[in-house]
Amino acid sequence: MSASSLISAHSLGEFAEAASALPPITHQAARESAQLAVADTIACIIAAVDDPATSIVRETAVNTGMGRCSAIATSAPLSTEAAAMLNGTAAHALDFDDNYLPAVTHASAVLVPTLLALGEECQVAGTDLIDAYIVGLEIQAWLGAQMSPDHYVAGWHATSTIGTIGAAAAAARLLRLPDGQFRNSISIACSLAGGSKVQMGTMTKPLHAGLAARSGVLASKLALAGMEANSEPMSGEWGFVAMHHGRRETARTNRTDFSVVTDGLAQKRFPCCASAHRSLDAIVQLRSEHGFGPEDIEAIETTIPSSNFRNLRFNQPRNEKEARFSMTYCAALAAIQGHLSLSDFEPDAVNRAPVRELMSKVTMKDAGPESDEGTGIWDFPAHTRIRLRDGSDFELSIEQPVGTKFSPLSLKDNERKFEDCVGQKLSGESKEHLKSVIKNIENRQLNELTGLLRKASASELESV
Structure with missing residues (x-):
């Protein structure tokens, strides 16, 4: 065969x-x-x-x-x-x-x-x-x-x-x-x-x-x-x-x-529901290209496919779990910081006043049932528009988010993500050891990798 x-x-x-x-x-x-x-x-x-x-x-x-x-x-x-x-x-x-x-x-x-x-x-x-x-x-x-x-x-x-x-x-x-x-x-x-x-x-x-x-x-x-x-x-x-x-x-x-x-896999650039990612990519790109800050924003409006819209169910998230499925929260973060990290999805982070203030200026719209008629959840583009207080208007449509085969994560994005995931969990020496084992995984027995996970308990991370 x-x-x-x-x-x-x-x-x-x-x-x-x-x-x-x-x-x-x-x-x-x-x-x-x-x-x-x-x-x-x-x-x-x-x-x-x-x-x-x-x-x-x-x-x-x-x-x-x-x-x-x-x-x-x-x-x-x-x-x-x-x-x-x-x-x-x-x-x-x-x-x-x-x-x-x-x-x-x-x-x-x-x-x-x-x-x-x-x-x-x-x-x-x-x-x-x-x-x-x-x-x-x-x-x-x-x-x-x-x-x-x-x-x-x-x-x-x-x-x-x-x-x-x-x-x-x-x-x-x-x-x-x-x-x-x-x-x-x-x-x-x-x-x-x-x-x-x-x-x-x-x-x-x-x-x-x-x-x-x-x-x-x-x-x-x-x-x-x-x-x-x-x-x-x-x-x-x-x-x-x-x-x-x-x-x-x-x-x-x-x-x-x-x-x-x-087809490839879609690596995540942001630690939240992928249904929001194309809108977040647009906000980050527009922010970088035009140099505006959160204080300049009058309104953010994004239109996404119906299935994505229904996934992002929490316009006023009460905790970090709901925040991962909130366009308003994630979009506000992208506009304020230009990135999202795991620390943005901790209990104390969700109710930060600057984020909540900008959330009120974010509107998410449903593109309608025809947006779900393709063969995949990203066949229909996400369209994002940002209006500034001075009257400026910026728009961007994105079909494939950063992280897919069409727009892979950059080396910098990969390094930032790995550091975000393990930086507070492992020492520098332990991180390098883990990288070495994973890089050479094909030439190692699996128990070498799983042994690291066993040692990486909540109280023993630094001793890996």
Whole structure:
């Protein structure tokens, strides 16, 4: 079987057969993109070491049984499922992790924790994690072609639904399951997948990534043990696609290469909901080009697609979790500072008077239902207009945010993000050690990386 068989599969059976027979992936660009995703996700996990959602999941995981796997914020060895859940929750807790547009998921926040936990248990090398990550992302693209954006627009949190299935495929690939068990792993995952966007702005939203990672591990282990499931759970009136608002039962992609290369991942420039990012990019760019300050602004108006508009539900956020899903708050910050950082989403930061004052001048408009009729959430541009007190008017439309393959994060942006995530958590020596391990992950055993996460507990970060 070849990569093209995987990409062009019509059914789950075809995909499973192609994935299980696919030789080790040697595509250099695909492996480099996957390694970058791993590095970005590890930084996000460490950044959330003391987040309340991380702490609650940690306490629960420790009290539900021990194992031999490592996870952030605890030195206690956990079960594989618990480690995946804890790291997955941490990866998504601060909403700084990447987006994956073909499936409208936070793909890496689910895939990386799944593979770290299972890979440590199975004592595999980093090269196997990269290989399995690419396959897990590929089935998300395959399923996204049948379901996006309808599934997401309907209110499903695709990170928790499609993400669960991607995690099961990645885990099956890591375990080298034959095609029958590979298919069963994904089919079992269909029965474990769930999650609504109603949880945006709550602790349970990042928990979705943790639950998806845990379910991916569980589904693959059940399949390995011999659990059987429907061979084509995606198809028909009771199939996953139809039941979850998919637009068609089968889809053939025109891609000729792995999705991690052709579609790419959207790294986040700002630690908040991606639905706001194009408007924030516009504000930052206009501010830089025209040199105005917050005191000069009369009004900020931004028009965004309907699904984005509904995601940004909190015009008057009461806490840092709601602030991550607030256009008014994030836009005011962008206008005042020219950037957003993790410190802007701490409890005491949300009620700062200058920010609240400028929030009253921000208006977000819904572009209407036609803005959701494309194949992805960023097919329709975001249009932002800033009016100054002196009568000046500046406008900018942006289709793809900074961080996508069309406008990658700059080296400076990447360095700023890594420092924002780990700068207050690790010493200089520890940061360099972490960078070295991640950079050379393909040549190391996974337990070298997961061992760092185990040591990086809330009370031991400086001793990594």
